[in-house]
Amino acid sequence: MQSKLEKVKKVRDYPIGVFDSGIGGISVLAELISEMPNESFVYFADSANAPYGEKTTEEVKRLSMAAANFLVDCGIKALVVACNTATSVAVNELRNKWEMTIVGMEPALKPAVEANKNGKIIVMATPVTIKEEKFSELVNKFRDSAEIIKLPCPGLALLIEKIDSVGVNHEQEIEHYLKRVFEGISFNDNDAIVLGCTHYIFIKDNITRIIDKDVSLFDGNNGTVMQLDRLINGNRVMKKKNADEKSAVIVEMIDSCKFIEKKENSEKILLNSLAKLNFRGRINFI
Numbered sequence: 001m002q003s004k005l006e007k008v009k010k011v012r013d014y015p016i017g018v019f020d021s022g023i024g025g026i027s028v029l030a031e032l033i034s035e036m037p038n039e040s041f042v043y044f045a046d047s048a049n050a051p052y053g054e055k056t057t058e059e060v061k062r063l064s065m066a067a068a069n070f071l072v073d074c075g076i077k078a079l080v081v082a083c084n085t086a087t088s089v090a091v092n093e094l095r096n097k098w099e100m101t102i103v104g105m106e107p108a109l110k111p112a113v114e115a116n117k118n119g120k121i122i123v124m125a126t127p128v129t130i131k132e133e134k135f136s137e138l139v140n141k142f143r144d145s146a147e148i149i150k151l152p153c154p155g156l157a158l159l160i161e162k163i164d165s166v167g168v169n170h171e172q173e174i175e176h177y178l179k180r181v182f183e184g185i186s187f188n189d190n191d192a193i194v195l196g197c198t199h200y201i202f203i204k205d206n207i208t209r210i211i212d213k214d215v216s217l218f219d220g221n222n223g224t225v226m227q228l229d230r231l232i233n234g235n236r237v238m239k240k241k242n243a244d245e246k247s248a249v250i251v252e253m254i255d256s257c258k259f260i261e262k263k264e265n266s267e268k269i270l271l272n273s274l275a276k277l278n279f280r281g282r283i284n285f286i
């Protein structure tokens with residue numbers, strides 16, 4: 001028989017599973033790696049089924065369960081749903097099904113409201129996230145403290161999926177989209193934008209360029225990373241931080257779309273995101 005302590009020690013070596021409909025969650029993965037460089041990670045991009053944000057709730061639920069199932073079968077110790085859309089639709093069901101630590105994404109409305117006392121707050125997210133109950137509940141919490149504008153962005157995640165390994169290679173298309181979606185909103189200095197979809201983190205510069213005002217951008221990545229850190233630390237399944245700074249972080253990138261270019265592109269996007277975070281460690285892709 002295995003003692004509880006032996007079991008905990010064994011689980012400590014398991015990887016952390018992360019999934020999204022595509023490349024968006026790579027921005028979350030990069031922050032996870034820089035915060036927890038002694039952990040290993042397996043990332044699942046369900047790009048064969050992207051975008052999630054324009055499907056029915058039932059479809060997103062089914063795809064999220066399937067993605068989580070796949071990662072659980074890989075032998076993970078914790079799951080990060082690095083997708084606002086999947087979180088808003090499926091996180092409760094995922095938690096009902098599995099006992100392991102499961103952390104999701106939430107649009108960073110709270111920090112945006114706290115930082116922007118006077119300006120209005122525009123929340124960009126997929127149509128599914130915006131229409132889900134979870135999001136309405138979040139908005140209701142803050143509706144007396146700020147003017148909140150919900151901005152569904154159909155098609156934007158798919159445009160961002162075309163990103164190449166060194167950044168956005170079709171800026172014109174993206175900026176044209178942004179101009180159209182921002183039409184009718186008068187931005188002022190002190191306004192804030194909440195990026196309620198992990199894909200949008202890759203177009204921060206384009207958003208700032210198009211708005212051309214002193215608007216702050218908020219995303220939920222740090223909140224999610226901190227939450228995971230707290231939970232796996234509390235369960236004693238976290239590896240010691242900085243125990244061995246020389247060893248490389250083991251990362252496996254898996255895509256439901258089987259083209260090898262997809263995998264290679266995702267790996268490059270991850271390295272690029274890590275460089276932007278000034279991450280100095282090494283990554284060992286398996």
Ligand code: DGL
Nearest residue numbers: 024051052053084085198
């Ligand atoms: N990256 C996802 C999110 O955070 C969804 C993009 C999509 O597949 O529509 O909402």
